[in-house]
Amino acid sequence: xxxxxxxxxxxxxxxxxxxxxxxxxxxxxxxxxxxxxxxxxxxxxxxxxxxxxxxxxxxxxxxxxxxxxxxxxxxxxxxxxxxxxxxxxxxxxxxxxxxxxxxxxxxxxxxxxxxxxxxxxxxxxxxxxxxxxxxxxxxxxxxxxxxxxxxxxxxxxxxxxxxxxxxxxxxxxxxxxxxxxxxxxxxxxxxxxxxxxxxxxxxxxxxxxxxxxxxxxxxxxxxxxxxxxxxxxxxxxxxxxxxxxxxxxxxxxxxxxxxxxxxxxxxxxxxxxxxxxxxxxxxxxxxxxxxxxxxxxxxxxxxxxxxxxxxxxxxxxxxxxxxxxxxxxxxxxxxxxxxxxxxxxxxxxxxxxxxxxxxxxxxxxxxxxxxxxxxxxxxxxxxxxxxxxxxxxxxxxxxxxxxxxxxxxxxxxxxxxxxxxxxxxxxxxxxxxxxxxxxxxxxxxxxxxxxxxxxxxxxxxxxxxxxxxxxxxxxxxxxxxxxxxxxxxx
Ligand SMILES: [Zn+2]
Numbered sequence: 001x002x003x004x005x006x007x008x009x010x011x012x013x014x015x016x017x018x019x020x021x022x023x024x025x026x027x028x029x030x031x032x033x034x035x036x037x038x039x040x041x042x043x044x045x046x047x048x049x050x051x052x053x054x055x056x057x058x059x060x061x062x063x064x065x066x067x068x069x070x071x072x073x074x075x076x077x078x079x080x081x082x083x084x085x086x087x088x089x090x091x092x093x094x095x096x097x098x099x100x101x102x103x104x105x106x107x108x109x110x111x112x113x114x115x116x117x118x119x120x121x122x123x124x125x126x127x128x129x130x131x132x133x134x135x136x137x138x139x140x141x142x143x144x145x146x147x148x149x150x151x152x153x154x155x156x157x158x159x160x161x162x163x164x165x166x167x168x169x170x171x172x173x174x175x176x177x178x179x180x181x182x183x184x185x186x187x188x189x190x191x192x193x194x195x196x197x198x199x200x201x202x203x204x205x206x207x208x209x210x211x212x213x214x215x216x217x218x219x220x221x222x223x224x225x226x227x228x229x230x231x232x233x234x235x236x237x238x239x240x241x242x243x244x245x246x247x248x249x250x251x252x253x254x255x256x257x258x259x260x261x262x263x264x265x266x267x268x269x270x271x272x273x274x275x276x277x278x279x280x281x282x283x284x285x286x287x288x289x290x291x292x293x294x295x296x297x298x299x300x301x302x303x304x305x306x307x308x309x310x311x312x313x314x315x316x317x318x319x320x321x322x323x324x325x326x327x328x329x330x331x332x333x334x335x336x337x338x339x340x341x342x343x344x345x346x347x348x349x350x351x352x353x354x355x356x357x358x359x360x361x362x363x364x365x366x367x368x369x370x371x372x373x374x375x376x377x378x379x380x381x382x383x384x385x386x387x388x389x390x391x392x393x394x395x396x397x398x399x400x401x402x403x404x405x406x407x408x409x410x411x412x413x414x415x416x417x418x419x420x421x422x423x424x425x426x427x428x429x430x431x432x433x434x435x436x437x438x439x440x441x442x443x444x445x446x447x448x449x450x451x452x453x454x455x456x457x458x459x460x461x462x463x464x465x466x467x468x469x470x471x472x473x474x475x476x477x478x479x480x481x482x483x484x485x486x487x488x489x490x
Contacts, residue, residue: 005024005060005288006021006024006029006056007059007060007284008020008021008054008061008063008100009022009062009065009110009280009281009282009283009284010047010063010064010065010280010283011107011279011283012036012047012066012085012107013067014036014133014134015035015036016034016036017033017034017036017047017050018032018033018050018276018280019031019033019047019051019053019280020032020054020280020281021054021056021284022280022284022287022288024288025118026114026117026118026281026284026285028280028281030054031054031277031280032053034046037083038083040084040085040087044088044094051094051097051098052098055098055100059100060101060455061102061396062094062100062283062287063102063103063104063284063288064090064105064283065104065105065106065282066085066106067080067081067083068080069106069152070104070109071151071152072104072105072106072109072146072148073151073400074151075089075102075103075104077090078151078152081169082134090102090104095393101396102287103400105146105283106137106139106152106154107131108129108130108131108139108154109139109154110278111129111131111139111244111274111279112139112242112282113282114279115129115244115274115278115282116141116144117281117282118274119272119273119274119278120242120270120272124240125141125144125239126142126143126238126239127140127241127242128140128156128236128242129242129243130228130243130245130248131245131248132181132182132244132245132247132248132251133181133247134183135177135183136156136176136177136181136245137156137157137245138156139154140154140156140238156232157176157181158170158175158177159175159232160173160175160176161180161227161228162179165178165224166179166184176225176227176228179220180221180224180225185200185221189203189217192216193213200247200250200251200254203218204250204254218257218258221254222254222255222258225251225254225255226255226258229265230262230265232267233260233264233265233266234265237267238267240267240268240269241267241268241269242271243255243269243270243271244271244274244275245272246276248271252271255269306377306378306404307372307377307378307379307380307402307403307404307406308379308380308404308405308406308480309381309383309399309404310333310383310407310480311383311407312324312382312410312412313387313388313410313412315386315388315443315447315450316386316423317419317420317422317426317443318386318413318419318463319422319461320384320386321337323410323469324382326473327382327472330469331476331477333380333381335384336368336381336382336383337368337384338361338384339364341364341368346434361389362390365389365390365398366398368385369398369401369402372403372404373402386450387453388451396455407455407456407480408456408475408479408480409454409456409457409458409459410459410461411452411458411460412463413460414447414463414464415447416445416448417444419444419447420440420443420444423440457479459475459476
């Protein structure tokens, strides 16, 4: 994929809000930050400001990592802490403010994706991460894909390590977050008679010299974390457990004083590598792997074939149906068009006014992506539509919901006068309800400013010249199959 593809990654924390422009290789091109705030309105305004500071025309999408329970598929924040965004449609808000498609996910899931792509877990697919900060976050990757369960799996800070332990924010007792977080560290050192702000490194240094009180504090803090890691080891048996967040490295060192006891549970534990940058890098990579942005190494590493769509795009009368049919004849891939779904309704209803025609168009658009969604993994569809009739963000949402991972776009175009002639010539073939001859001047105007979606590799075809359909089909095959290392195609 082109190296010029970029995204913006945002990491929302209780202390800091961070945003960075990220390349498709996960490099940080520009980074800014700002203090966090407990008021959602103020925090969101600061986030929008940060995004604007690093935004560039080449940015394809925005990824946002949010602490707590996040339903990535439904784009909903389910719970919050210091900054509670559970009552706010974060993705819709940022999309409206920036005009860019937005993907949201749990902050630790974002960090884990970054560590798998370019950090401590490079080359591994089965990885579990704990982020140790004010609280404890968690994320699970299986074969390179984040495990989500029904909505928001991976809340590893709430693994029970002591049923009679301290109260946790979740309402239960003895969660590992209540024993091994940064907040818990301050309590452990204070209880041992040290100043509450004594850093872990200082106690680790004392522990290395054999100081008994220091060792007791380290065991009290790291022991419950070891128990949680053993539970992960027993339930998920990952390639490795990563410890990230502000105290990840310190926790990894402290675990030396609370070694795994059972031979069954000996999962390797490593400190994460990307430190504070993991969140923004992972969020940027997630945005780039969002269907319609571009595919990145992280998504390529998952080994999942996903679904593919050929977007045959162009305004009415641009020559899309001839193009779709030619590609379908050569590949066997089915064609989905708005008219295929819409026309039977118009026929049954005996026509419709322009407004109702538009409503049918929107419903047909939705129906197309529902068909793709229900098709098996690995399917390829040719979707013939004027994609500009609906917002780009909606298309990206449809692509994501439908599980489309690779797209190729064919942009059919012709001069306005040719379109007008073609449109006029086929007016009699169209069922009542389609806009009539009165639409022609609008069509000519539209032809001057219409553009392809730009969501993926794009091949423009002037449909007034002779078209080499074999060459076009070859290009589509290259982009959808060879270009992404896919093997299975019809
Ligand atoms: Zn809890």
